[in-house]
Amino acid sequence: MSALLKLKKINLKYQTGKDSISVLKNIDLNIKKKETVSVVGESGSGKTSLIMLIGGLEKPTSGKIIFNDQEITGLNEDEVSEIRKKNIGIIFQSFYLIPNYTAVENVALTLELNNFKNPEKEAKILLDRFGLKHRFNNLPSQLSGGEQQRVAIARAIAMKPELILADEPTGNLDTENSIMIANILFKYVKEEGSSLIMVTHDPKLADKAKRKIKIKDGKIK
Amino acid sequence: MEKLNNPSEFSLIFKYALKDLSRNYHKISSIIVTLFISLFILSAIFTIEDSLKKELNDNAKALLGGDLEIDYNRNQGNLDLVKKVKEFATVSQMIEFSTMLSTTGREKNKSLFTRIKTVDEKYPLYGNVVYEPMGAYERMQKEPNTILINESLSKTLNIKINEIVKVQDQNFTVIGIIKSVPDVSGFVAFGDWALAGKQTLEILKLNGIGSFLNYEYKVKFNDNDKPEEIEKRIEEIFKEDQKVKLRYPENSASGIKRIINNFSQFLSLVSISAMLIAGIGIANTLLSFINQNNMSIAVRKAVGFYSGNIKTLYYLQLFILLFIITVVAYGSSFLIVPIADKYLSDGLGLNVYPVFSLLNFLKIFLVGLLVLVIFSIPTISSIDQVKASNLFRNVFQNLQFYYSKRSVVLSFVLLSILILLFTIGSEQPSYSLGYFAAFFVCLIVFFLLSKLIIFFLKKFKSSSIISLKVSIKNITQTKSITPITVMSLGLGVTLLLTLALVGTNFQREIAKSIPDIAPDYFFVGIQKGEREKFEQGILNMDPNASIEIVPMVSSGIVKINGVDPNTYIKPDNDSYWVIGSERRSSWMENIPEDNPILEGKWWDLSNPDQLQISLDAKVAKDFNIQLGDIFTLNIYGREIEGKVINFREVDYRDLSINFAMLFNPQFAKKNTS
Structure with a gap:
C-alpha cells in the first residue's frame, strides 16, 4: 500500500511568555492508505497535538507534513481547509454538533460543502445505517451521548474521506456506547477503505487498530 | 470581506x-x-420631508397664488405695466401690511401685532380659501369693515365671530375664521394674520404710508395660452423696470422648503447620532452573539x-436582517404621514400623502448598511481568532x-461615506460637518474618560467586599467593555442633554431675554401731522410710558462710487439685504446710545448741504466700504449722492430702533419734508 501521510522531523513548540514548551520532538511517521493507527500515551504526551498537526489545524514549528504527496505545511489556512474539506474527517471527544442544526442538517453540512447532489438524502441514508432513523430531525440537545457521537461520526465520514482523525471518540461515553461506536467506526473504515488515526486512552479500543503508536514526552516510542 | x-x-x-x-x-x-x-x-423624516416637498411642488401654482407673481415689494409699482398684463391674463392684486389688531368692548382689551392681507374679488387664482361659516369670504369682499381672522389669532385673543375688533382707528366685524389660504409661499404661514377686502386700504387710509405696504400682483394665464410664451411676454413688459421681481411657481414656497430642509437636516443629524451610538451597542451584541457561536464557528x-x-x-x-428591517421601517413610516398630515393641513392647508421613493428607501438602507458594517467589521473580524x-x-x-x-x-472609508451622505445635499453642509466633528470630539473625550476611570479604579484598593472587588476587576481588566460602555452612555446622555439645553435656551431666550430689552409696542407709519395726537394718546393710556419717535425715509442704494452696488457684494452675503430692496433710514442729531462710532466722526456741521451717511460697520465691512465712499440713493424718486463719514456698531438683536444708514439731520430735514 502506498503512503497517505508522511511526517518528517516534525517539531512543535508553544511559546508561553519567555518560556518555550516543546510538545512534539522530531516526529517521523508514515501512514499508509487504508491503515488504522491508534495513538496512545499519557495526558500531555502530545497525542492530540499530533492529530491537530495532521489535520492542518496547527502548524508545526519545523518539519514537513506530506498528505497524498502534497506538502501541507507551507499552505495557507484556506488551502489546508480545502484539503481537509475533501479528504479528512474529524471526530471529537465532545461530539461538537452544531446545536441549532438537526441530526440530518449536521451531517448534510459537510456533504453540501463538497457539492453532493442530494445532501439531505445522503445524510439520511448514512444516519439510517447508524441506527438513527428515528432521530433525523432531532436537535443535538434531544440526543443521548451515544447518538450524538454517531451523528458526529456520520458527519466525519459523510464525504468518504481518505483519512479519519478521531480524538478519544469514546472518551465521553459509557461502555455499551463505547463498544457500539468503536464497532461502527472500524466497520466503516474497513468497508470504505479509509485510513484512521485514533487517539485513545482505552487499551481495548487501541488494540482494534492494526498499528499502535505510543507517544511519550513528545516522542514516538 | 473576503x-x-x-x-x-x-x-x-x-x-x-x-x-x-x-x-x-x-x-x-x-x-x-x-x-x-x-x-x-430616519424613514419617517425622509418620508414626511418627501411627501411635503411633493405636495409643495404639486401645488406650486396655488402656493405662489398664480402662474406668475409680479412683486413690487414696498412700491405700488408701475400700474401701466400691470395694466398691459391685464390685457391678456387675469391679474389679482393683493397688499399686505402689519399692524396692531385689538379687541373692543372688553374690560381689558388685548392687542396683537397682526399681518393683514387685503385681496380683491379675483383672489385666489388657484386653490381655495378654507373658512367658516359659509359665505363669510363673499361677505368680506362685499361689505366694508369686515374681516376674517385666522384660527391662531382667534385663539390668542379669544375673538368670536361677529365680535368687533379695532385696526388702527377703525372698527371691523370679524365675520369668519380662516382655516387656510392656498398661497402660503409669500404670505405668512404661521402666526397671527387676517384677510380683508381691497376696500380696507381706503377705509384705513393706509396709502399714505406707501413704503410699509407690500404690493403683489398674481397672474393667471388663459387656459389656451402657452405658459412659456406668456412668461416671455411679461418679462418683456417688465424688462426695464428695476423695482419689480417676477416669481415663478418653481420658486414658490422657497421659504417653507428652506424650513423643511433645515428641520429635516437637524432631525437627520440627531437620528444618525442616535444610530451611531446604537451602533456601539450593536457591535457589543454582535460580539456576544459570535461568542455564543464560538463552537459552531x-x-x-x-x-x-x-x-x-x-x-x-x-x-x-446582517444584510438580510437589515433589508427586512428597512422594508418594515420604511413601510411603517407611511403610518406617520397621516399624523403629520393632520398638523400640516391645520397649519399650512397642505395635505400630505405617503409617497414611495426608491431613492429614499435605498438611502435608508445604505445608511443602515454603513452603520451596521462599520460597527460589525471589528466584531466579525474576530472570527479569525x-x-x-x-x-x-x-x-x-x-x-x-x-x-x-x-x-x-x-471603517474610516465607510464612515467618511456616511458623513458625506448626510453632508452633501444638506441645507447647511458646513453645519453638518461641524456637528459630526463635535460628535467625534465627544467620542474621543469619553474614550479618554473611560481610560481615566480604569486608571483610578486600578489604584483603588477595595475592601473585603467580594462583589465590589469582582466589579472593579471586570471594569479594569484588559480589553474590557468599559470604554465602549462609557462612550455609548456618554454620547447618548450628551445628545439628550444637548437637545434639552437647546429647547430650554430657546424658550428662555424668547420668554425672558426679549421682553427685558424690547419695547412693548412698535408703531409704524405715524404721519408727521398725527405725531402729537399719537403721543398724547399713548400718555393718556399710560402717563409713565417712555416713547421714542424717530423720523424715517425710504431710500434705496442705486450706486456705490458710481457703479452698480451688486458688484460690491454677493447675494448670499449676510449684508445683501441692504441693497435687496428699499430700506428705511433715519436722521438724528446725536450719536445713538447703543450705536458707538467705530471709525470716522459724527456729522460735519460745517457742510449742511452735503448728504452725510453714518453706516453700520458690519455692512461697511461686508461691502468693503471705506470712509469717504459715495452712495447714490434714491429718495422719493430723486437720486442723491451722499458721503460715508462714519461707521457705527449696530446690534439689531437688541430690538431697539436701529438703522443701517443714518443721515445728517441738517440735510435730511431740508430734503425729506
Whole structure:
C-alpha cells in the first residue's frame, strides 16, 4: 500500500511568555492508505497535538507534513481547509454538533460543502445505517451521548474521506456506547477503505487498530 | 470581506445565512429592535420631508397664488405695466401690511401685532380659501369693515365671530375664521394674520404710508395660452423696470422648503447620532452573539469552511436582517404621514400623502448598511481568532474586537461615506460637518474618560467586599467593555442633554431675554401731522410710558462710487439685504446710545448741504466700504449722492430702533419734508 501521510522531523513548540514548551520532538511517521493507527500515551504526551498537526489545524514549528504527496505545511489556512474539506474527517471527544442544526442538517453540512447532489438524502441514508432513523430531525440537545457521537461520526465520514482523525471518540461515553461506536467506526473504515488515526486512552479500543503508536514526552516510542 | 470562490459557494453560504438567521434571530433581538427604531425614525423624516416637498411642488401654482407673481415689494409699482398684463391674463392684486389688531368692548382689551392681507374679488387664482361659516369670504369682499381672522389669532385673543375688533382707528366685524389660504409661499404661514377686502386700504387710509405696504400682483394665464410664451411676454413688459421681481411657481414656497430642509437636516443629524451610538451597542451584541457561536464557528472551520466564508455568512445574515428591517421601517413610516398630515393641513392647508421613493428607501438602507458594517467589521473580524483546534482542547476563549490595518482603513472609508451622505445635499453642509466633528470630539473625550476611570479604579484598593472587588476587576481588566460602555452612555446622555439645553435656551431666550430689552409696542407709519395726537394718546393710556419717535425715509442704494452696488457684494452675503430692496433710514442729531462710532466722526456741521451717511460697520465691512465712499440713493424718486463719514456698531438683536444708514439731520430735514 502506498503512503497517505508522511511526517518528517516534525517539531512543535508553544511559546508561553519567555518560556518555550516543546510538545512534539522530531516526529517521523508514515501512514499508509487504508491503515488504522491508534495513538496512545499519557495526558500531555502530545497525542492530540499530533492529530491537530495532521489535520492542518496547527502548524508545526519545523518539519514537513506530506498528505497524498502534497506538502501541507507551507499552505495557507484556506488551502489546508480545502484539503481537509475533501479528504479528512474529524471526530471529537465532545461530539461538537452544531446545536441549532438537526441530526440530518449536521451531517448534510459537510456533504453540501463538497457539492453532493442530494445532501439531505445522503445524510439520511448514512444516519439510517447508524441506527438513527428515528432521530433525523432531532436537535443535538434531544440526543443521548451515544447518538450524538454517531451523528458526529456520520458527519466525519459523510464525504468518504481518505483519512479519519478521531480524538478519544469514546472518551465521553459509557461502555455499551463505547463498544457500539468503536464497532461502527472500524466497520466503516474497513468497508470504505479509509485510513484512521485514533487517539485513545482505552487499551481495548487501541488494540482494534492494526498499528499502535505510543507517544511519550513528545516522542514516538 | 473576503472574496468567494464561486457562485455555488455563495448560494450555499446564502442558504446557511438564511437558515442560521431564522433560528438565531431571537438571540439578536436587541440588534433588530435598535435597528428598527433607528431606521424607522430616519424613514419617517425622509418620508414626511418627501411627501411635503411633493405636495409643495404639486401645488406650486396655488402656493405662489398664480402662474406668475409680479412683486413690487414696498412700491405700488408701475400700474401701466400691470395694466398691459391685464390685457391678456387675469391679474389679482393683493397688499399686505402689519399692524396692531385689538379687541373692543372688553374690560381689558388685548392687542396683537397682526399681518393683514387685503385681496380683491379675483383672489385666489388657484386653490381655495378654507373658512367658516359659509359665505363669510363673499361677505368680506362685499361689505366694508369686515374681516376674517385666522384660527391662531382667534385663539390668542379669544375673538368670536361677529365680535368687533379695532385696526388702527377703525372698527371691523370679524365675520369668519380662516382655516387656510392656498398661497402660503409669500404670505405668512404661521402666526397671527387676517384677510380683508381691497376696500380696507381706503377705509384705513393706509396709502399714505406707501413704503410699509407690500404690493403683489398674481397672474393667471388663459387656459389656451402657452405658459412659456406668456412668461416671455411679461418679462418683456417688465424688462426695464428695476423695482419689480417676477416669481415663478418653481420658486414658490422657497421659504417653507428652506424650513423643511433645515428641520429635516437637524432631525437627520440627531437620528444618525442616535444610530451611531446604537451602533456601539450593536457591535457589543454582535460580539456576544459570535461568542455564543464560538463552537459552531470552530466546527465549521474543522469541516472545511474558510474563515472568509464564515465571515461572509455573518455579514449576509446582517444584510438580510437589515433589508427586512428597512422594508418594515420604511413601510411603517407611511403610518406617520397621516399624523403629520393632520398638523400640516391645520397649519399650512397642505395635505400630505405617503409617497414611495426608491431613492429614499435605498438611502435608508445604505445608511443602515454603513452603520451596521462599520460597527460589525471589528466584531466579525474576530472570527479569525476562532481556531478549529479549540475543539480538541475544549477551550473557547472569549473573542475580542479585532482591528487589522485593512479593517481600520475600511471603517474610516465607510464612515467618511456616511458623513458625506448626510453632508452633501444638506441645507447647511458646513453645519453638518461641524456637528459630526463635535460628535467625534465627544467620542474621543469619553474614550479618554473611560481610560481615566480604569486608571483610578486600578489604584483603588477595595475592601473585603467580594462583589465590589469582582466589579472593579471586570471594569479594569484588559480589553474590557468599559470604554465602549462609557462612550455609548456618554454620547447618548450628551445628545439628550444637548437637545434639552437647546429647547430650554430657546424658550428662555424668547420668554425672558426679549421682553427685558424690547419695547412693548412698535408703531409704524405715524404721519408727521398725527405725531402729537399719537403721543398724547399713548400718555393718556399710560402717563409713565417712555416713547421714542424717530423720523424715517425710504431710500434705496442705486450706486456705490458710481457703479452698480451688486458688484460690491454677493447675494448670499449676510449684508445683501441692504441693497435687496428699499430700506428705511433715519436722521438724528446725536450719536445713538447703543450705536458707538467705530471709525470716522459724527456729522460735519460745517457742510449742511452735503448728504452725510453714518453706516453700520458690519455692512461697511461686508461691502468693503471705506470712509469717504459715495452712495447714490434714491429718495422719493430723486437720486442723491451722499458721503460715508462714519461707521457705527449696530446690534439689531437688541430690538431697539436701529438703522443701517443714518443721515445728517441738517440735510435730511431740508430734503425729506
